[in-house]
Amino acid sequence: MLTDQQIFDATRRCIDMWNTLDLEATLDTYTDDVIYCDPKTGKRIIGKANLRRYLRKFFERWDMQFVVTEEYRLEGQDGQAVLWDCTIRRREGGPSRLVRGMDICMVRGNQLCRDEAYMETSVLQDLLALPPAALR
Amino acid sequence: MLPTKEISRIAQERFAAYETGEVARVMAVYADDVSYWDTTCAERIRGRDDLQAHLGDFLRRVDVRYALLEEHRLDGRDSAIVLWECAARPRLPDGRPGEQLQLRRGMNLLQVQDGLVTREESYMDMASLDALFPLQVKGHATC
Numbered sequence: 542m543l544t545d546q547q548i549f550d551a552t553r554r555c556i557d558m559w560n561t562l563d564l565e566a567t568l569d570t571y572t573d574d575v576i577y578c579d580p581k582t583g584k585r586i587i588g589k590a591n592l593r594r595y596l597r598k599f600f601e602r603w604d605m606q607f608v609v610t611e612e613y614r615l616e617g618q619d620g621q622a623v624l625w626d627c628t629i630r631r632r633e634g635g636p637s638r639l640v641r642g643m644d645i646c647m648v649r650g651n652q653l654c655r656d657e658a659y660m661e662t663s664v665l666q667d668l669l670a671l672p673p674a675a676l677r
Numbered sequence: 678m679l680p681t682k683e684i685s686r687i688a689q690e691r692f693a694a695y696e697t698g699e700v701a702r703v704m705a706v707y708a709d710d711v712s713y714w715d716t717t718c719a720e721r722i723r724g725r726d727d728l729q730a731h732l733g734d735f736l737r738r739v740d741v742r743y744a745l746l747e748e749h750r751l752d753g754r755d756s757a758i759v760l761w762e763c764a765a766r767p768r769l770p771d772g773r774p775g776e777q778l779q780l781r782r783g784m785n786l787l788q789v790q791d792g793l794v795t796r797e798e799s800y801m802d803m804a805s806l807d808a809l810f811p812l813q814v815k816g817h818a819t820c
Contacts (some may be wrong), residue, residue, distance in 0.1 A: 545752075559710040580802035616681070621763040622751065622758045622786065622796070641716070643784055645749070645758065657760070659784040659800035661716035666804060 542621045543648060549612050551648045552623050555656070556607045568593055570650045572654040581665075603665070605629045610641075616666035619645040620655070627660075631668055635676035638664040679755045679789065681692045685748055688759050691797075692743045698768070700733045708793040715799035740766045740774035746782075756788040756796075763801075 555570035577586045586592050611624040624642050630637035635636055642660030646653050694703045713722040722728050747760040762782045766774040783801030787794055
């Protein structure tokens with residue numbers, strides 16, 4: 542079993558990389574056989590290659606800054622629940638919005654082998670609907 | 678510390694209560710000073726009375742049926758996370774569920790004490806329910 546700190550560090554490293562919008566650095570924090578989903582994936586994404594395709598499009602569209610607000614180890618498992626706030630805006634600029642969410646993350650070694658994120662996405666729809674003038 | 682079975686029992690009672698649509702039964706699972714938040718809340722709700730105001734309309738208008746997919750106790754705490762899938766249908770005027778259906782998945786954090794839920798955070802994407810419940814969802818909870 543991993544220590545609490547090892548689990549929290551693996552998740553924090555992943556979140557830190559999301560904040561950089563560096564696609565390959567972010568993918569490095571996931572195992573090759575990762576299972577990933579969020580409300581926008583529709584179904585589970587299995588494997589790093591498929592996750593790369595999804596995240597490439599996501600990172601091209603959104604600028605995100607996550608802050609971890611709470612983290613809890615799951616009893617008897619190499620996993621955790623992590624609560625976060627995310628300030629998100631379109632990559633072109635414009636206003637930002639705050640989104641709160643929670644992930645369940647499972648860790649193998651120092652990488653995430655499962656990451657499921659739950660949040661409200663209407664904020665993203667609102668930002669996508671902004672007219673070009675609002676993005677300057 | 679509570680036995681894991683007791684935490685699980687309370688969590689299952691919480692979801693079963695929502696399926697009845699009975700406001701009083703739902704409120705009975707919460708402590709008087711419950712702290713509650715879901716993805717439709719601008720701020721955390723504190724106390725059973727304010728929670729009833731938040732949930733009551735939704736429970737009367739929407740029929741929910743849950744499948745609990747996973748439960749995980751949080752290490753060293755009287756808390757658990759529950760992953761679920763919910764089938765939501767608008768209720769007809771006579772209270773029976775209508776035919777329109779939306780499936781959503783979500784995850785709740787539940788903290789319990791003395792047999793009651795003292796903290797709940799419910800994370801889900803309500804955006805896709807807007808078409809089904811155009812007047813009900815905004816500003817109300819929740820699967």
